[in-house]
Amino acid sequence: MYPARQALLAGKALARWTGLGDVEARQMARLRRLVERTWREHAAHARWWAEHGLTPGTRLAARADLLALPVITKQHYQALPEAEAIARDYRGVPLLTDLTSGSTGAPTAIRRTYPEDFTMCAYRLGEHFRYGLSWFGLRVTLNSGVAESLDLPGAKRQNPWMKAGLLRRASVNHVKLGPEGVLRRLRELRPQAVGGHAEAIWRLALEVSEADLRGLRVHHLAMGAQTVTPEMRERVRRAFGCPAYNMYGASEFNLLASECPETGLLHLNEEGLIVEVVREGRAARDGEGGEVVATNLAAEAMPFIRYALNDWAVMGPERCPCGRGVRTLRSVQGRVAEFFHFSGGRKVHPFELINPLLRFVGWMKEYRMVQAERDRVEVWFDVMGEAPEDACGQVAAAVGEKAPAGVVVEAMQRAIPPVPERGKNKMFQALGAE
Numbered sequence: 227m228y229p230a231r232q233a234l235l236a237g238k239a240l241a242r243w244t245g246l247g248d249v250e251a252r253q254m255a256r257l258r259r260l261v262e263r264t265w266r267e268h269a270a271h272a273r274w275w276a277e278h279g280l281t282p283g284t285r286l287a288a289r290a291d292l293l294a295l296p297v298i299t300k301q302h303y304q305a306l307p308e309a310e311a312i313a314r315d316y317r318g319v320p321l322l323t324d325l326t327s328g329s330t331g332a333p334t335a336i337r338r339t340y341p342e343d344f345t346m347c348a349y350r351l352g353e354h355f356r357y358g359l360s361w362f363g364l365r366v367t368l369n370s371g372v373a374e375s376l377d378l379p380g381a382k383r384q385n386p387w388m389k390a391g392l393l394r395r396a397s398v399n400h401v402k403l404g405p406e407g408v409l410r411r412l413r414e415l416r417p418q419a420v421g422g423h424a425e426a427i428w429r430l431a432l433e434v435s436e437a438d439l440r441g442l443r444v445h446h447l448a449m450g451a452q453t454v455t456p457e458m459r460e461r462v463r464r465a466f467g468c469p470a471y472n473m474y475g476a477s478e479f480n481l482l483a484s485e486c487p488e489t490g491l492l493h494l495n496e497e498g499l500i501v502e503v504v505r506e507g508r509a510a511r512d513g514e515g516g517e518v519v520a521t522n523l524a525a526e527a528m529p530f531i532r533y534a535l536n537d538w539a540v541m542g543p544e545r546c547p548c549g550r551g552v553r554t555l556r557s558v559q560g561r562v563a564e565f566f567h568f569s570g571g572r573k574v575h576p577f578e579l580i581n582p583l584l585r586f587v588g589w590m591k592e593y594r595m596v597q598a599e600r601d602r603v604e605v606w607f608d609v610m611g612e613a614p615e616d617a618c619g620q621v622a623a624a625v626g627e628k629a630p631a632g633v634v635v636e637a638m639q640r641a642i643p644p645v646p647e648r649g650k651n652k653m654f655q656a657l658g659a660e
Contacts, residue, residue, distance in 0.1 A: 249496045249551060250289060256523045257500060257531075258286050264529045267313040270306055271529055274298065290509065292502060295532045297519055300326075300334045303528075304591055304610055312337060316527035325584045326477045335587050336477050337528045345524040346480035349498050350473070351393065353484040354419055357446045357471060363418030364394045368408065368426040370577035371399035400426035401575045405433040412442050421448030421473065428458045431465035440467040448473045448484075453559060474558045476537075478530045479522050483555050488548040492555040498524050502532075503541045503555070510541040513556070567659045569600050572630050576654045579603070582624035589613040592642045595625075595654040603629065605637045613639075 264271045265282045275284075278296045285291055303311055312321070321337040338346075354365060388394050398411050400423065408430060412420065420427065420442075427449055430439060447462060447470040454472040462470045471485040474492060482501055483492035494501045500523065502509060505516030518537040522530040542554030566574045576595070583593055583605075591610040598604045605621050614620060621637035629635050 253496065253500050253523065254286060254288060257292075257521065260521075260523060260526065260529065261286060261531065263526065264313070264531065267315050267526075268529055269314070270302075270310050271298075271531065274302060289500065289502070292500065292521070292532060293504075293507070293509075297504075297532050297534045298530070299534045299536075301591070303334060308335075308588075311335075311528055313527055313529065319527070321527060324477050325587065334477075338525060339527050342524050342527060346498060346522075349495055350475075350481040353473065353481065353493075354448065356484075357419070357448070357469070357487065359419050359445070361392055362394075363445070364396060364415060365419045365421065366412065366415055366417040367395065367397050368400040368420065368422030369397050370401045370423070370575075370581060371397075398422075400429075401578050401581075405430050409434050409438060409442075412444075416442070418445045419448060420444050421450065423451040424449035424454045424458060424472075425452050427462055427470070431462045434465075436465050436467070439465050442466070444468050446471060450475050472558075474555070476520075476535055478525075478533060478535075479520055482518075482520060483558070486546055486548050486550070486554070489546055489554075491542045491546050492558070493546060493550060494553045494555065496552045498522065501553075501555075503539050512541055512543050515540045515559075518558070566597055566603070566654075566656045567600075568630055568633055569660075571660070573659075574630060576656070578628050579625050580653060582628055583607075583621070585624065586617075586621065589617070590621075593653065594642050597655060597657045600657060600660070601632055602634045602636070605635065606640050606642055607637065608642050609639060 261284075262282065265275070266272075274296060280295065284294060286294075309317060316339065319339060321339060322343050324336040324338070326334050326336065351359075359365065385393075396415055396417070398408055398415075400408050403411060408426070427447055444466055446468055447466060449459070449462070449470055450473040454470075459470050459472070469487065471487070472492065473481060473485070474483040475481045479495075479499055481495055482499060483494050485491070486493055500521040502519045503514070503516040504510065504519050505514050510516035515538055518535045518539050519532050520530070520535060521532055538559045540556040540559075542556040544553055545551060546554050566576060566579065568574065579595060583590060589609050589611055590613075591608045593605060593607040596604045596606065603625070605625055607617075607621060609617060618637040618639055622635050625637070626633075626635040
Protein backbone atom coordinates (compact mmCIF):
# COMPACT_ATOMS: atom_id res chain seq x y z
CA MET A 227 0.00 0.00 0.00
CA TYR A 228 2.93 2.37 0.45
CA PRO A 229 2.98 3.69 -3.18
CA ALA A 230 -0.65 4.81 -2.99
CA ARG A 231 -0.12 6.49 0.38
CA GLN A 232 3.03 8.28 -0.75
CA ALA A 233 1.50 9.30 -4.08
CA LEU A 234 -1.43 10.83 -2.20
CA LEU A 235 0.97 12.84 -0.03
CA ALA A 236 2.84 13.96 -3.14
CA GLY A 237 -0.36 15.13 -4.79
CA LYS A 238 -1.44 17.04 -1.71
CA ALA A 239 1.94 18.73 -1.44
CA LEU A 240 1.81 19.87 -5.06
CA ALA A 241 -1.74 21.13 -4.69
CA ARG A 242 -1.01 23.12 -1.51
CA TRP A 243 2.15 24.99 -2.49
CA THR A 244 0.21 28.28 -2.32
CA GLY A 245 0.62 28.15 1.48
CA LEU A 246 -3.08 28.62 2.30
CA GLY A 247 -4.79 27.28 5.41
CA ASP A 248 -3.73 26.56 8.97
CA VAL A 249 -0.10 25.68 8.30
CA GLU A 250 0.93 24.76 11.83
CA ALA A 251 -2.09 22.53 12.46
CA ARG A 252 -1.45 20.70 9.21
CA GLN A 253 2.24 20.28 10.01
CA MET A 254 1.58 18.91 13.48
CA ALA A 255 -1.07 16.45 12.27
CA ARG A 256 1.42 15.03 9.77
CA LEU A 257 4.18 15.02 12.39
CA ARG A 258 2.06 13.02 14.84
CA ARG A 259 1.38 10.40 12.17
CA LEU A 260 5.07 10.28 11.23
CA VAL A 261 6.22 9.96 14.84
CA GLU A 262 3.64 7.24 15.56
CA ARG A 263 4.80 5.09 12.65
CA THR A 264 8.47 5.80 13.39
CA TRP A 265 8.03 4.48 16.94
CA ARG A 266 6.54 1.34 15.40
CA GLU A 267 8.75 0.78 12.34
CA HIS A 268 12.14 2.40 13.01
CA ALA A 269 13.80 0.68 15.96
CA ALA A 270 16.82 3.00 16.05
CA HIS A 271 14.70 6.14 16.33
CA ALA A 272 12.56 4.49 18.99
CA ARG A 273 15.72 3.66 20.92
CA TRP A 274 17.10 7.19 20.63
CA TRP A 275 13.83 8.65 21.87
CA ALA A 276 13.50 6.13 24.70
CA GLU A 277 17.03 7.01 25.88
CA HIS A 278 15.75 10.56 26.41
CA GLY A 279 12.80 9.37 28.47
CA LEU A 280 10.18 9.73 25.75
CA THR A 281 7.22 7.40 25.20
CA PRO A 282 4.92 6.87 22.20
CA GLY A 283 2.36 9.12 23.89
CA THR A 284 4.60 12.21 24.07
CA ARG A 285 2.49 15.34 23.48
CA LEU A 286 3.00 16.98 20.08
CA ALA A 287 0.27 19.60 19.71
CA ALA A 288 2.27 22.64 18.59
CA ARG A 289 5.70 23.43 17.15
CA ALA A 290 6.92 24.37 20.63
CA ASP A 291 6.39 20.74 21.70
CA LEU A 292 9.13 19.66 19.28
CA LEU A 293 11.71 20.81 21.81
CA ALA A 294 10.87 17.69 23.84
CA LEU A 295 12.33 15.48 21.09
CA PRO A 296 16.12 15.02 21.01
CA VAL A 297 18.14 16.40 18.13
CA ILE A 298 19.44 13.72 15.75
CA THR A 299 22.71 14.16 13.83
CA LYS A 300 24.51 12.50 10.95
CA GLN A 301 26.57 10.61 13.52
CA HIS A 302 23.44 8.80 14.72
CA TYR A 303 22.83 7.38 11.26
CA GLN A 304 26.50 6.75 10.52
CA ALA A 305 26.72 4.46 13.54
CA LEU A 306 23.89 2.22 12.27
CA PRO A 307 24.24 -0.87 10.08
CA GLU A 308 22.82 -0.09 6.64
CA ALA A 309 19.64 -2.14 7.14
CA GLU A 310 18.79 -0.46 10.46
CA ALA A 311 18.82 2.98 8.86
CA ILE A 312 15.69 2.02 6.91
CA ALA A 313 12.24 1.65 8.48
CA ARG A 314 11.27 -2.00 8.78
CA ASP A 315 8.28 -1.82 6.40
CA TYR A 316 10.43 -0.24 3.67
CA ARG A 317 13.21 -2.81 3.65
CA GLY A 318 13.25 -4.55 0.29
CA VAL A 319 11.43 -1.65 -1.39
CA PRO A 320 13.31 0.03 -4.30
CA LEU A 321 14.97 3.14 -2.90
CA LEU A 322 16.87 6.07 -4.33
CA THR A 323 20.31 6.74 -2.86
CA ASP A 324 21.73 10.22 -2.41
CA LEU A 325 25.20 10.81 -1.01
CA THR A 326 25.82 14.13 0.67
CA SER A 327 28.89 15.87 -0.69
CA GLY A 328 30.10 16.02 2.88
CA SER A 329 29.97 19.81 3.32
CA THR A 330 30.13 19.16 7.04
CA GLY A 331 33.06 16.79 6.60
CA ALA A 332 30.82 13.81 7.47
CA PRO A 333 29.61 12.01 4.30
CA THR A 334 26.30 10.18 4.63
CA ALA A 335 24.14 7.92 2.45
CA ILE A 336 20.50 9.06 2.30
CA ARG A 337 17.78 6.75 1.04
CA ARG A 338 14.20 7.53 0.08
CA THR A 339 11.39 6.08 -1.98
CA TYR A 340 10.58 7.40 -5.45
CA PRO A 341 7.25 8.88 -4.22
CA GLU A 342 9.06 10.60 -1.33
CA ASP A 343 11.52 12.07 -3.80
CA PHE A 344 8.66 13.23 -6.01
CA THR A 345 6.99 14.94 -3.06
CA MET A 346 10.15 16.87 -2.21
CA CYS A 347 10.90 17.78 -5.81
CA ALA A 348 7.32 19.00 -6.29
CA TYR A 349 7.84 21.78 -3.76
CA ARG A 350 11.08 22.94 -5.41
CA LEU A 351 9.36 22.92 -8.78
CA GLY A 352 6.54 25.03 -7.34
CA GLU A 353 9.05 27.65 -6.23
CA HIS A 354 10.53 27.75 -9.73
CA PHE A 355 7.01 28.35 -11.05
CA ARG A 356 6.77 31.32 -8.69
CA TYR A 357 9.96 32.67 -10.23
CA GLY A 358 8.53 32.35 -13.73
CA LEU A 359 9.45 28.88 -15.01
CA SER A 360 7.15 27.65 -17.77
CA TRP A 361 5.88 24.10 -18.22
CA PHE A 362 8.08 23.70 -21.29
CA GLY A 363 11.13 25.46 -19.83
CA LEU A 364 14.37 23.58 -19.20
CA ARG A 365 16.01 23.72 -15.76
CA VAL A 366 19.74 23.07 -15.67
CA THR A 367 21.49 22.21 -12.41
CA LEU A 368 25.21 22.85 -12.01
CA ASN A 369 26.52 20.08 -9.74
CA SER A 370 29.73 18.30 -8.81
CA GLY A 371 28.88 15.05 -10.63
CA VAL A 372 28.80 12.81 -7.54
CA ALA A 373 25.66 10.85 -8.47
CA GLU A 374 26.79 10.24 -12.04
CA SER A 375 30.36 9.29 -11.12
CA LEU A 376 29.17 6.72 -8.57
CA ASP A 377 26.31 5.53 -10.82
CA LEU A 378 23.71 5.98 -8.08
CA PRO A 379 20.16 4.70 -8.71
CA GLY A 380 18.06 7.39 -10.36
CA ALA A 381 21.04 9.60 -11.26
CA LYS A 382 20.11 9.65 -14.94
CA ARG A 383 16.38 9.13 -14.51
CA GLN A 384 14.06 10.92 -16.93
CA ASN A 385 10.38 11.01 -16.00
CA PRO A 386 7.84 10.29 -18.77
CA TRP A 387 6.63 13.89 -18.92
CA MET A 388 10.20 15.08 -19.52
CA LYS A 389 10.40 12.90 -22.63
CA ALA A 390 7.24 14.66 -23.79
CA GLY A 391 8.94 18.05 -23.37
CA LEU A 392 7.30 19.01 -20.05
CA LEU A 393 9.22 20.14 -16.94
CA ARG A 394 12.55 19.18 -18.47
CA ARG A 395 15.74 19.23 -16.45
CA ALA A 396 19.40 18.49 -17.07
CA SER A 397 22.60 18.39 -15.03
CA VAL A 398 25.98 19.90 -15.90
CA ASN A 399 29.15 18.92 -14.04
CA HIS A 400 30.80 22.29 -13.39
CA VAL A 401 33.78 20.67 -11.63
CA LYS A 402 34.70 18.65 -14.70
CA LEU A 403 33.93 21.26 -17.36
CA GLY A 404 35.08 24.52 -15.78
CA PRO A 405 33.55 27.92 -16.69
CA GLU A 406 34.21 27.79 -20.44
CA GLY A 407 32.97 24.21 -20.71
CA VAL A 408 29.83 25.06 -18.73
CA LEU A 409 29.21 28.04 -21.02
CA ARG A 410 29.45 25.83 -24.10
CA ARG A 411 27.06 23.29 -22.59
CA LEU A 412 24.55 25.98 -21.60
CA ARG A 413 24.63 27.34 -25.14
CA GLU A 414 23.72 23.87 -26.38
CA LEU A 415 20.92 23.36 -23.84
CA ARG A 416 19.41 26.90 -23.86
CA PRO A 417 17.87 26.63 -20.37
CA GLN A 418 15.16 28.89 -19.02
CA ALA A 419 16.51 28.53 -15.46
CA VAL A 420 19.96 27.68 -14.12
CA GLY A 421 20.48 26.48 -10.55
CA GLY A 422 22.86 24.53 -8.35
CA HIS A 423 26.08 25.36 -6.56
CA ALA A 424 26.23 29.08 -5.83
CA GLU A 425 29.99 29.07 -6.21
CA ALA A 426 29.72 27.61 -9.73
CA ILE A 427 27.30 30.33 -10.86
CA TRP A 428 29.43 32.99 -9.20
CA ARG A 429 32.55 31.65 -10.90
CA LEU A 430 30.82 31.99 -14.27
CA ALA A 431 30.08 35.62 -13.43
CA LEU A 432 33.75 36.19 -12.57
CA GLU A 433 35.41 34.39 -15.48
CA VAL A 434 32.98 34.66 -18.42
CA SER A 435 32.09 37.91 -20.16
CA GLU A 436 28.74 39.57 -19.50
CA ALA A 437 28.01 39.50 -23.22
CA ASP A 438 28.38 35.71 -23.32
CA LEU A 439 26.30 35.17 -20.18
CA ARG A 440 23.53 37.56 -21.20
CA GLY A 441 23.49 35.89 -24.60
CA LEU A 442 22.19 32.74 -22.87
CA ARG A 443 18.94 34.63 -22.15
CA VAL A 444 18.39 32.82 -18.83
CA HIS A 445 15.12 33.83 -17.16
CA HIS A 446 16.30 33.32 -13.57
CA LEU A 447 19.04 31.77 -11.45
CA ALA A 448 18.58 29.63 -8.32
CA MET A 449 21.72 29.63 -6.17
CA GLY A 450 22.23 27.05 -3.43
CA ALA A 451 24.58 24.51 -1.81
CA GLN A 452 26.84 27.27 -0.45
CA THR A 453 26.24 30.58 1.28
CA VAL A 454 25.03 33.31 -1.06
CA THR A 455 26.51 36.64 -0.02
CA PRO A 456 25.02 39.98 -1.16
CA GLU A 457 28.18 40.62 -3.18
CA MET A 458 27.86 37.28 -4.98
CA ARG A 459 24.19 37.86 -5.76
CA GLU A 460 24.78 41.36 -7.14
CA ARG A 461 27.69 40.26 -9.32
CA VAL A 462 25.71 37.31 -10.69
CA ARG A 463 22.59 39.38 -11.39
CA ARG A 464 24.64 41.98 -13.24
CA ALA A 465 26.57 39.39 -15.26
CA PHE A 466 23.55 37.33 -16.38
CA GLY A 467 21.13 40.24 -16.59
CA CYS A 468 18.41 38.32 -14.74
CA PRO A 469 17.18 37.74 -11.16
CA ALA A 470 19.25 35.45 -8.91
CA TYR A 471 17.38 33.80 -6.04
CA ASN A 472 18.77 32.06 -2.97
CA MET A 473 17.44 28.51 -2.54
CA TYR A 474 18.53 26.96 0.75
CA GLY A 475 18.58 23.18 0.50
CA ALA A 476 20.13 20.03 1.93
CA SER A 477 20.29 16.47 0.63
CA GLU A 478 18.17 15.17 3.51
CA PHE A 479 15.34 17.64 2.82
CA ASN A 480 15.68 18.95 -0.72
CA LEU A 481 14.47 22.58 -0.40
CA LEU A 482 14.25 24.12 3.07
CA ALA A 483 13.69 27.75 2.09
CA SER A 484 13.59 29.97 -0.98
CA GLU A 485 14.02 33.69 -1.50
CA CYS A 486 10.97 35.93 -1.72
CA PRO A 487 11.21 38.02 -4.92
CA GLU A 488 9.52 40.95 -3.18
CA THR A 489 11.23 41.15 0.23
CA GLY A 490 14.46 39.15 -0.07
CA LEU A 491 13.48 37.08 2.98
CA LEU A 492 13.62 33.29 2.71
CA HIS A 493 10.21 31.56 2.71
CA LEU A 494 10.39 28.36 4.76
CA ASN A 495 9.06 25.16 3.22
CA GLU A 496 6.08 24.76 5.54
CA GLU A 497 4.33 22.15 3.37
CA GLY A 498 6.88 19.35 3.52
CA LEU A 499 9.06 20.27 6.49
CA ILE A 500 9.13 21.78 9.94
CA VAL A 501 12.21 24.01 10.14
CA GLU A 502 13.39 25.28 13.51
CA VAL A 503 16.07 27.82 14.39
CA VAL A 504 17.19 26.85 17.89
CA ARG A 505 19.03 29.28 20.14
CA GLU A 506 20.18 28.13 23.58
CA GLY A 507 17.52 25.41 23.70
CA ARG A 508 14.59 27.59 22.63
CA ALA A 509 13.07 28.80 19.38
CA ALA A 510 14.90 31.84 18.02
CA ARG A 511 12.93 35.07 17.65
CA ASP A 512 12.90 37.41 14.67
CA GLY A 513 16.44 38.71 14.18
CA GLU A 514 18.09 36.09 16.38
CA GLY A 515 20.57 33.53 15.07
CA GLY A 516 20.57 29.86 15.94
CA GLU A 517 21.21 26.33 14.72
CA VAL A 518 18.98 24.91 12.01
CA VAL A 519 17.08 21.76 13.02
CA ALA A 520 14.59 20.31 10.55
CA THR A 521 11.99 17.56 10.26
CA ASN A 522 11.10 16.01 6.90
CA LEU A 523 7.39 15.21 7.02
CA ALA A 524 7.59 13.18 3.80
CA ALA A 525 10.49 10.93 4.82
CA GLU A 526 9.16 7.62 6.16
CA ALA A 527 11.71 5.16 4.77
CA MET A 528 14.64 6.96 6.42
CA PRO A 529 13.17 9.45 8.91
CA PHE A 530 14.74 12.83 9.63
CA ILE A 531 12.95 14.10 12.72
CA ARG A 532 14.60 17.07 14.47
CA TYR A 533 17.75 16.56 12.42
CA ALA A 534 20.64 18.99 12.93
CA LEU A 535 22.13 20.39 9.72
CA ASN A 536 25.00 22.21 11.43
CA ASP A 537 23.92 25.42 9.71
CA TRP A 538 23.52 28.78 11.41
CA ALA A 539 20.53 30.90 10.35
CA VAL A 540 18.87 34.13 11.41
CA MET A 541 15.13 33.86 12.03
CA GLY A 542 12.78 36.20 10.19
CA PRO A 543 9.17 37.35 10.67
CA GLU A 544 6.42 34.82 11.41
CA ARG A 545 4.72 35.90 8.17
CA CYS A 546 6.41 37.39 5.14
CA PRO A 547 5.26 40.98 4.38
CA CYS A 548 4.58 39.85 0.80
CA GLY A 549 1.40 38.20 2.11
CA ARG A 550 2.41 34.57 1.79
CA GLY A 551 1.40 32.72 4.95
CA VAL A 552 4.72 31.12 5.89
CA ARG A 553 7.50 31.77 8.38
CA THR A 554 10.78 33.20 7.12
CA LEU A 555 14.53 33.32 7.58
CA ARG A 556 16.56 36.49 7.18
CA SER A 557 19.76 34.68 6.21
CA VAL A 558 21.65 31.37 6.27
CA GLN A 559 25.36 31.28 7.10
CA GLY A 560 28.04 28.76 6.17
CA ARG A 561 29.06 26.72 3.13
CA VAL A 562 31.24 29.10 1.11
CA ALA A 563 33.42 27.09 -1.27
CA GLU A 564 37.01 27.88 -2.10
CA PHE A 565 39.65 26.45 -4.43
CA PHE A 566 42.92 24.67 -3.96
CA HIS A 567 45.62 26.82 -5.57
CA PHE A 568 48.69 24.76 -6.51
CA SER A 569 52.02 25.81 -8.01
CA GLY A 570 52.12 27.14 -11.54
CA GLY A 571 48.76 28.83 -11.17
CA ARG A 572 46.88 25.52 -11.17
CA LYS A 573 43.45 25.76 -9.55
CA VAL A 574 41.34 22.74 -8.53
CA HIS A 575 37.77 22.74 -7.24
CA PRO A 576 37.64 21.10 -3.78
CA PHE A 577 34.84 18.72 -4.79
CA GLU A 578 37.16 17.21 -7.38
CA LEU A 579 39.40 15.92 -4.57
CA ILE A 580 36.64 15.32 -2.03
CA ASN A 581 34.22 13.29 -4.20
CA PRO A 582 36.46 10.16 -4.19
CA LEU A 583 36.06 9.97 -0.39
CA LEU A 584 32.36 9.17 -0.77
CA ARG A 585 33.22 5.60 -1.75
CA PHE A 586 34.30 5.11 1.89
CA VAL A 587 30.94 6.09 3.42
CA GLY A 588 30.64 2.66 5.06
CA TRP A 589 33.55 3.22 7.45
CA MET A 590 34.70 6.85 7.18
CA LYS A 591 33.14 8.88 9.97
CA GLU A 592 34.56 12.32 9.28
CA TYR A 593 37.30 13.95 7.27
CA ARG A 594 39.12 17.20 6.65
CA MET A 595 41.36 18.06 3.70
CA VAL A 596 44.20 20.46 4.52
CA GLN A 597 46.57 22.09 2.04
CA ALA A 598 49.64 22.00 4.29
CA GLU A 599 52.01 23.30 1.60
CA ARG A 600 51.54 24.63 -1.92
CA ASP A 601 51.84 21.14 -3.47
CA ARG A 602 51.07 18.95 -0.46
CA VAL A 603 47.60 18.00 0.73
CA GLU A 604 46.85 16.16 3.95
CA VAL A 605 43.63 14.16 4.33
CA TRP A 606 42.70 13.75 7.98
CA PHE A 607 40.02 11.16 8.65
CA ASP A 608 38.36 9.37 11.52
CA VAL A 609 36.70 5.97 11.25
CA MET A 610 33.78 4.10 12.76
CA GLY A 611 33.46 0.36 13.17
CA GLU A 612 35.79 -1.84 11.15
CA ALA A 613 37.97 0.10 8.73
CA PRO A 614 40.35 -1.70 6.33
CA GLU A 615 43.93 -2.15 7.50
CA ASP A 616 45.20 -0.11 4.57
CA ALA A 617 42.68 2.71 5.08
CA CYS A 618 45.36 5.39 4.81
CA GLY A 619 46.64 3.90 1.59
CA GLN A 620 43.17 3.66 0.07
CA VAL A 621 42.34 7.26 0.98
CA ALA A 622 45.64 8.62 -0.33
CA ALA A 623 45.30 6.66 -3.57
CA ALA A 624 41.70 7.73 -4.18
CA VAL A 625 42.46 11.43 -3.73
CA GLY A 626 45.83 11.16 -5.46
CA GLU A 627 44.17 9.94 -8.65
CA LYS A 628 42.37 13.28 -8.92
CA ALA A 629 45.20 15.54 -7.74
CA PRO A 630 47.32 17.44 -10.31
CA ALA A 631 50.72 16.05 -11.28
CA GLY A 632 53.37 16.71 -8.66
CA VAL A 633 50.91 17.22 -5.81
CA VAL A 634 51.62 14.92 -2.86
CA VAL A 635 48.62 13.48 -0.99
CA GLU A 636 49.12 12.14 2.54
CA ALA A 637 46.33 10.42 4.48
CA MET A 638 46.29 10.39 8.28
CA GLN A 639 43.84 8.60 10.56
CA ARG A 640 43.24 10.95 13.48
CA ALA A 641 40.57 12.71 15.50
CA ILE A 642 39.15 15.70 13.65
CA PRO A 643 39.46 18.90 15.71
CA PRO A 644 36.33 21.04 16.05
CA VAL A 645 35.99 24.24 14.05
CA PRO A 646 35.26 27.23 16.28
CA GLU A 647 33.40 29.34 13.71
CA ARG A 648 29.64 29.03 13.33
CA GLY A 649 28.02 27.38 10.34
CA LYS A 650 29.23 24.35 8.45
CA ASN A 651 32.39 22.71 9.69
CA LYS A 652 34.92 23.38 6.99
CA MET A 653 35.60 20.16 5.12
CA PHE A 654 38.79 21.62 3.65
CA GLN A 655 41.39 24.28 4.35
CA ALA A 656 43.06 25.81 1.31
CA LEU A 657 45.96 28.20 0.92
CA GLY A 658 45.26 31.47 -0.86
CA ALA A 659 46.38 32.11 -4.42
CA GLU A 660 50.08 32.85 -4.98
